[in-house]
Amino acid sequence: xxxxxxxxxxxxxxxxxxxxxxxxxxxxxxxxxxxxxxxxxxxxxxxxxxxxxxxxxxxxxxxxxxxxxxxxxxxxxxxxxxxxxxxxxxxxxxxxxxxxxxxxxxxxxxxxxxxxxxxxxxxxxxxxxxxxxxxxxxxxxxxxxxxxxxxxxxxxxxxxx
Numbered sequence: 001x002x003x004x005x006x007x008x009x010x011x012x013x014x015x016x017x018x019x020x021x022x023x024x025x026x027x028x029x030x031x032x033x034x035x036x037x038x039x040x041x042x043x044x045x046x047x048x049x050x051x052x053x054x055x056x057x058x059x060x061x062x063x064x065x066x067x068x069x070x071x072x073x074x075x076x077x078x079x080x081x082x083x084x085x086x087x088x089x090x091x092x093x094x095x096x097x098x099x100x101x102x103x104x105x106x107x108x109x110x111x112x113x114x115x116x117x118x119x120x121x122x123x124x125x126x127x128x129x130x131x132x133x134x135x136x137x138x139x140x141x142x143x144x145x146x147x148x149x150x151x152x153x154x155x156x157x158x159x160x161x
Contacts, residue, residue: 001093003100006050006063011040013060014052017085018043025146027122028081029153043081049108051100053084053093061088064097066104069114078110078160082124094124098131106160118154119143125154133158 006014018039025032030042043065044050053062062084069079080101084093105113113133118125120138129135133156141150 001061001096002054003051003096004054006044006052010050010052010060010063011044014043014063014083015039017087018063018083020086021083025144027119027124029117029119029143049104051097051104053097053100055088061085061091062093062097064101066101066108068110069116076109076111078105078108078113079116080105080113094127095131098127102131102158102160111159111161113158113160115154115156117143118156119145120152120154121145121148125156128156128158131158 015036019036022028022030022034022039023032034042043063047067049066051064052060055061062082064080064082066078066080068075069077082094082097082101084097102113115128115133118128135154136157137155138152140152142153143151145151
């Protein structure tokens with residue numbers, strides 16, 4: 001599956017599924033009413049390395065962004081976000097993006113990766129644990145899920161060294 005660094009012209013291809021995923025309010029803590037300019041700043045703003053996955057026809061099927069989780073003396077800890085177009089789930093796009101971003105994080109000198117707020121009902125929790133992430137803590141009832149009610153948010157970590 002081709003994965004490459006995103007270019008500005010990719011944003012109009014990312015935005016429709018970014019919006020659909022965030023508006024569903026099931027997996028991200030961002031405001032479901034986030035507008036397009038704010039979404040673009042969140043996903044592609046300064047300090048973000050953005051990647052896209054494509055199918056064999058060149059259709060963008062998912063995107064990921066990599067950035068430092070902290071600054072200063074802790075800037076060696078990465079954070080990342082992943083979104084797969086719902087029309088392309090179950091085809092390995094998320095795993096391919098995750099493996100690519102983990103490799104890129106090491107290449108850019110990160111020593112660990114932290115996810116600050118993984119909704120505990122998110123199916124991606126299985127992916128992260130299969131890739132070596134551990135749940136360090138769960139903040140109980142921190143996320144109001146539209147179907148499951150109040151659920152926890154995991155803080156997940158993986159060493160990259």
